[in-house]
Amino acid sequence: MLTIALTSAEIISLLIGLFLTLMVFSYLIGDNVLFRIAVYLFIGVASGYAAAVVVQYVLKPKLLDPIPSLLNDPLQLASLMIIVPFVLSLSLFAKLLPRISWMGSFAMALLVGVGAATAVGGAVVGTLIPQVRASAGAFDIQALGGLPKAIPGLVEGTVMLLGTVLTLAYFQFTAKRAADGSAKRNAILEFMAWLGRIFIAITFGVLFAGVYMAALTAMIERLSSMINFIKLVLGL
């Protein structure tokens, strides 16, 4: 009995999925009502789902569950530590009303301050140091197994270092003002930036290929799911 119910639920789910897929694919012939219905429904459900995730995994365990203990023993340190985020998070709702929106600025300040510090720490510890270390590590001849063996690795390391430096040179916009008033970089930097653009073009080409492959995989999955459903209905 349970198996039959599950199977019907799966069939209904597949049928809805099939219709929604066709509605989204209808965009290929132009923007239309069916596409908009699918997209609005998706935005609604996805936003609602995101809200539910926040309630279930963040607000309930961290804010709502400790409230009974806070009421039992309000002077306990752990309880007091809940009051600050409780008040600040409630103040965020003031942002919805223009006249009292300033009340939400304290919570926003904490959010931005901690976010900025985490981003700074992440950029230094998570990106800059490991990337610089990896660039330098490519020239560690001992780690590459001695000089004759290390040559391919050294060539690769040199090309990658060149790519890194030239790409960064492209984003160097410090320039002197020329006699006619236009900003002009010096000739060496200009040439480096030009080479850097070639590296950037190749990098974006590879990234684009990756995104295209992902999109193509999604299309194949959707088409095969549609074909499988039709086969299921026809009993093939």
Next chain:
Amino acid sequence: MRVITAVIAITAGVLVLLGIFFGGVFDVIRLLVTDWTIIIAGMAVLVGVLNLVMVQWGKISTRQKGWGYSVLLVVSLLGAALYGSILGLDNSIMKFTVEAIIIPVEASLLAILAVTLVYASIRLLRRRTDMMSVIFLITLVLFLLAIMPTPLSLDPNVQFIQNSIIGFVGMISRGGARGLLIGVALGTLLTGLRVLFGIDRPYGGK
């Protein structure tokens, strides 16, 4: 008011940075402040969702063009939010919603991107035929041919060519990607420091 918000932002930021780089007691403070921020960020998501509902409600109440779509959005949003919040995300109806609506629409939107990307590539050649566009498109086509499994890939000679393209283009693109990554990190560092020094104050205040 602006001074108080700036003091809050800078103090919280400095405490978190001290925790990241020095650890010890600062790390305990960092964890506490980060925990508070997670709660506030969670509530900010709810405020954002509520704002979306309010904007759509405005369209419905004034019968603006396309208000019917807004009804669909609000009903589906409230349904999913209330159901998921009260009964949990492991509930069978929530699972059904994810499998029947979210995954198919998400995958279909990604799928139509495949067509849109081809169209964009063709437009790029028609609109801007310079050396960089040509290098970009040649790399794209070569890399796609190299990574896509085709019947020809079974031939050892074709395999050798594919591997050579992946090796060569991959080596150059890794260098470029590292440059971009370091550039992004430097930009993030600079923006973060501007906030921590109080030069940029995106949190507002009277």
